[in-house]
Amino acid sequence: KLTGMCKTDRENYEKYWDDISPFIKFGCIREPKFSEKVLDYTLLKDLDGKYFTLPDFIEANKPAEEKAENEASEKEETSDSGEETKDAGGEKADEEKKAAPQTVLFYVTDEIQQSQYINLFKEQGKDAVILKHNIDSAFITHVERQKENVKFQRIDADVTDDFKETVSADELKEETDTLTETFRKALNNDKLDVKVEKLKNESVSSMITLAEESRRMQDMMKMYGMPGMDPSMFGTSVTLVLNANNKLVQYIFQHKDSDKVPMICQQLYDLAMLSHRPLDPDAMTKFVARSNEIMMMLAQSGDTASQE
DSSP, X not given: OHHHHHHHOHHHHHHHHHHHHHHHHHHHHHOHHHHHXXXXXXXXXXXXXXXXXXXXXXHHTSOHHHHHHHHHHHHHHHHOXXXXXXXXXXXXXHHHHHHOOOEEEEEESXXXXXXXXXXXXXXXXXXXXXXXXXXXXXXXXXXXXHSTTEEEEETTSOOOGGGBOOOOTXXXXXXXXXXXXXXXXXXXXXXXXXXXXXXXXXXXXXXXXXXXHHHHHHHHHHHTTOTTSOGGGGTOOOEEEEETTSHHHHHHHHTTTSTTHHHHHXXXXXXXXXXXXXXXXXXXXXXXXXXXXXXXXXXHHHHHHHHO
């Protein structure tokens, strides 16, 4: 009935999807036969509120080279004739399937908290789906097992090539070394992982990324009630990404010995973290106090300028 409704009454199917999707996804995870029938008719909602079936969204996000190869393969199979040719073509198709590049499907779990990353995606014409139900973590793992060469990745797992300028690591070595030392000292964290990139959007100063595998490890620990275990023991530390094209980051690099720099470093780190996850109570208290102090400095600076 579900598959028929998706085919013949798509409008109503989409209307009810948000309400029924947790049960459909749970059924796919628990019952292999149910998954075989329904998985391709599960819907994914993108950043603009448009619904796609799972196969359609996978197809829309395949790497350009794979799409070209698939089209060429289809034409070749159509022109082939005879059993031997078909067998050879089938073997070739199997080899290409195994060697096919991975299709990455990006997703968000909180449109408000991850709004900075969403804006970057939209600026570059990229799309992602909204997966914010508790069952979605298990569901995407299920999809990855069923769909070959498909991987889900949260949009803040990494800074993709579309968002940054192409530069060599040597070109940013001085900035990376200096900023890493400066931020580690300001945050009193000598293990802080810092990466410097030239992002196309100059207004973005800092971002936090966490590898998808590390995030899923954290989610699993929370799900199975393992609060006493330190996530860092599994290599789940975050990475602070600094934008070398941003003027505030450039100021820190050029004035690393300034008395104001430690406060700016702490503020940039907390601002980046707020787009990644909520701050803990102690960090939030310090963030608010620091924000007030920065505003007072700006007010005093304005008074001094007006007197002159």
